[in-house]
Amino acid sequence: MPGSRKKYRQVVGMLAVAGALILGTAAAFHGFGTFFSRVYADFLYPYLELPNRAKNLLSEQTMFFHGKSTLMESLKELQAENRILAARYASAVEAQFENRELRRLLELDRKLDFSYVNAEIHRREPMEWRERFIINRGAAAGIKVGSPVLTFRRGQTGQVVLCGIVKSVSRHTAEVITILSPHAKISVKLKEYDISGFINAGTTPPSRTQRGEFAVINYLPTGYDYQQGGEVVTGGFETHIPAGIPVGTFDGVIGGDSVFDNRLYVNGLLSPAADLDNIRFLIVLTRKQDVMVPEPKL
Amino acid sequence: MSDIFIILIIFFGIVSQIILGTAGIYLPVLALLIFYIALNFKFLHTLFYAMLCGIMIDAVAGRDVPWHIIIFAVLTVVGNKWASIKQFRTWYFNFIPGLMAAAIQVVPLALINFQFDDSVYFIINEWLPVFAASMFFAALFMPLAALVLNDLGVKLKLPPYRPDLGIMTRNTRRWY
Numbered sequence: 001m002p003g004s005r006k007k008y009r010q011v012v013g014m015l016a017v018a019g020a021l022i023l024g025t026a027a028a029f030h031g032f033g034t035f036f037s038r039v040y041a042d043f044l045y046p047y048l049e050l051p052n053r054a055k056n057l058l059s060e061q062t063m064f065f066h067g068k069s070t071l072m073e074s075l076k077e078l079q080a081e082n083r084i085l086a087a088r089y090a091s092a093v094e095a096q097f098e099n100r101e102l103r104r105l106l107e108l109d110r111k112l113d114f115s116y117v118n119a120e121i122h123r124r125e126p127m128e129w130r131e132r133f134i135i136n137r138g139a140a141a142g143i144k145v146g147s148p149v150l151t152f153r154r155g156q157t158g159q160v161v162l163c164g165i166v167k168s169v170s171r172h173t174a175e176v177i178t179i180l181s182p183h184a185k186i187s188v189k190l191k192e193y194d195i196s197g198f199i200n201a202g203t204t205p206p207s208r209t210q211r212g213e214f215a216v217i218n219y220l221p222t223g224y225d226y227q228q229g230g231e232v233v234t235g236g237f238e239t240h241i242p243a244g245i246p247v248g249t250f251d252g253v254i255g256g257d258s259v260f261d262n263r264l265y266v267n268g269l270l271s272p273a274a275d276l277d278n279i280r281f282l283i284v285l286t287r288k289q290d291v292m293v294p295e296p297k298l
Numbered sequence: 299m300s301d302i303f304i305i306l307i308i309f310f311g312i313v314s315q316i317i318l319g320t321a322g323i324y325l326p327v328l329a330l331l332i333f334y335i336a337l338n339f340k341f342l343h344t345l346f347y348a349m350l351c352g353i354m355i356d357a358v359a360g361r362d363v364p365w366h367i368i369i370f371a372v373l374t375v376v377g378n379k380w381a382s383i384k385q386f387r388t389w390y391f392n393f394i395p396g397l398m399a400a401a402i403q404v405v406p407l408a409l410i411n412f413q414f415d416d417s418v419y420f421i422i423n424e425w426l427p428v429f430a431a432s433m434f435f436a437a438l439f440m441p442l443a444a445l446v447l448n449d450l451g452v453k454l455k456l457p458p459y460r461p462d463l464g465i466m467t468r469n470t471r472r473w474y
Contacts, residue, residue, distance in 0.1 A: 018345055022371050025349040029356070029364040036357035040316075051317050123316060125359045126324035126428070127407060132360060175360060210419040 040123075041138070041170035049136060052120060113288040114242060117141045119149075121279060122173050130213060130276040131181040135284070138172045142286045145169055148234070148241045149176050150283040154275040160283060161246040161273035162186075162234055174284070179215045179247060179272055180206045187235030188217060188247055188270070193224055196235045199247075199270065207254070207269055213276075214251055214269040222266055228252045232270055240287055248273040300456050304339070307331050307447065308351055316358055324428050325435045328355060329403035332370050333395055334443055336377025338451075348374045365410055369403055376402065396440025400432040 025032075040048065063071070103110060122136035137143055143166055151163040164178035165186065177184045179199055186199045200206070202218035217232070230250040236243025251269035311328035318325055328351055336344045352367035380395050408425045 014341060017342055018371075021342070021345055021349060022367060025353065025367050026364055029353060029367065032353045033357040033364070036354050037360070040358055047313070048316060051320065121320070123358070124320045124322070126319050126322055127359065127411060129322065208420045209417050 038170060041134075041173045045122075045172045048123060052122065052136065056120075114285045115142070115288050117143060117284040117286060119174075119282045119284055121282070128181075130178060132167075132175065132177050133279070134173050134175055135282055136173060137284065138174050139169045140171050141284075143169055143174045143284050144240070144286060146238065146240045147174075148245065148285045150245065150285065151274045151279050151281065153246070153273050159246070161248070162241075163272075163274040163276070163279065163282065165241070166284065176282075178274075178276055179270070180213050180276060182206060184215075186241065186247075187237030188232050189235045189243070190217075190220070190226075190230055190250055191233055192230035192250075193226070195221055195224065196237070197268070202267060204254070204267060212271060214271055215248070216254070217250070217268045217270050219265045220253075220268055222264070226250065226253050226266070226268060240285075242285065246273050299454070300339075303451065303454065303456055304335055304347060307335065308347060312351070312354055312358075315355070324404075324432065325439075326400045326403040326432050327439070329369070329373055329399045330396060330436055330440050330443060332373050333377045333380075333399040333440070334447060336374045337381045337395075337444075341374065341378045344374045344377065345371065365406065369406055373399055373402055392441040392444045393437040396436035396438075397433055399440065400436035404429050404432045 066074075100110065117137050119135040119137040119141075121133050123134040125132065135149070145166055145168060147166045149163045149166060150160040153159045153161045162179065164176045164181070165184055166174045167177045167183065168175045179186065182200050182205050184199065185201050187196060188199055189196050197217040197220040199215050199217055202216060204216045204218070206216060207214045220226070228249075228251055232247045232250055234241050234243055234245040234247060248270045251271045253266050253268045255267055308328070308331065311331040315325070315327045318327070332344070332348050332351055335347060339347070348370035349367055352364060352370045355366045356364045376398060377395070380398075408429065412421070
């Protein structure tokens with residue numbers, strides 16, 4: 001009997017210690033979590049970036065398998081595209097100067113300038129594939145919390161669309177939440193109706209159906225005959241997100257018109273323009289005055 | 299020395315899970331390795347490492363709630379219990395705990411990510427492949443991991459992890 005009592009005490013003691021360990025760890029999770037996030041983001045960055053580097057190297061090496069004539073044709077095509085882009089850029093710069101001059105004459109505030117940072121995906125979690133990812137550029141490249149992140153439109157490489165916003169930044173990496181994440185709250189405008197709403201501002205989570213995943217646009221005014229298919233662009237309410245960047249297409253109003261529904265505003269669905277399943281290259285917009293200017297070498 | 303061995307196993311598990319995850323492949327590598335550690339280490343010792351792994355994996359995923367702490371704690375308890383069942387010591391029988399460990403990790407995560415208005419199509423399309431792939435991988439990985447890690451442990455002349463379950467030497471391995 002004393003033996004079984006001792007064993008019983010040991011089991012109870014062990015369970016008490018185990019319970020305390022689990023509770024203690026859970027309570028200290030946020031502190032430990034921040035510490036380990038920094039370890040992954042900065043200390044382990046070079047090692048976790050290795051697969052990306054290997055992928056890029058492999059992608060570059062495959063160029064050698066192409067014939068000389070194919071490479072020449074590709075080069076000519078790229079040079080032609082570059083010339084068109086250079087012409088467009090020159091025209092845009094001219095328009096920018098004109099805009100500045102007009103604003104000065106009309107005594108309007110100076111429009112904010114943005115610079116562009118190229119990035120690639122550094123880490124991704126399969127359980128949150130379309131909601132969140134980590135990019136391989138951080139504070140060192142001038143990225144700030146709230147910066148908009150752009151990628152190419154689904155099936156097209158000529159136009160960039162809004163993919164998400166930067167949630168947190170470390171020195172070498174930045175965490176991006178996409179418009180399908182319930183935490184990404186962005187102002188948008190329905191171009192067709194010239195009215196504004198807010199993505200994920202309510203309590204309704206993004207909708208997941210057989211047709212795909214949709215973000216929810218909240219606080220759209222009532223009294224409009226909303227039709228599917230209209231373009232949705234950024235609203236420009238946030239100072240760090242310029243207005244007019246395509247976000248997606250409007251997919252109709254959700255909710256009914258019963259007495260239980262709120263009749264002050266309506267909510268709608270937004271189909272993202274970005275192909276969130278297949279992202280490789282990204283562009284992060286940063287306000288020019290926010291970009292860290294390197295110290296001059298004396 | 300044993301602790302260094304275990305830390306290396308955990309490091310391998312975390313890095314491989316991150317790299318596979320970035321490639322879009324979800325496999326419960328770390329859960330299986332924690333289960334292996336639970337079979338060979340004492341309960342509280344394993345629980346400490348399981349908590350550490352739980353924090354690290356939830357920090358990678360940026361989760362607000364530390365789900366993996368609970369999942370890995372359950373794995374530790376199940377692993378400890380499994381270690382006392384002696385008739386399944388043959389290495390190839392490890393596919394059974396492998397399936398168990400994979401289910402313990404994947405099913406709660408599927409339930410956490412589930413929304414009440416999700417369509418049946420979404421659940422079948424998104425979660426069934428993840429569950430099937432995880433189970434298939436676990437059935438293959440767990441016996442191989444037990445075989446390789448046990449052999450490695452013996453070759454490195456590591457002290458027996460669980461003296462209460464028998465002494466592991468070069469000729470008389472604990473598992474088979």
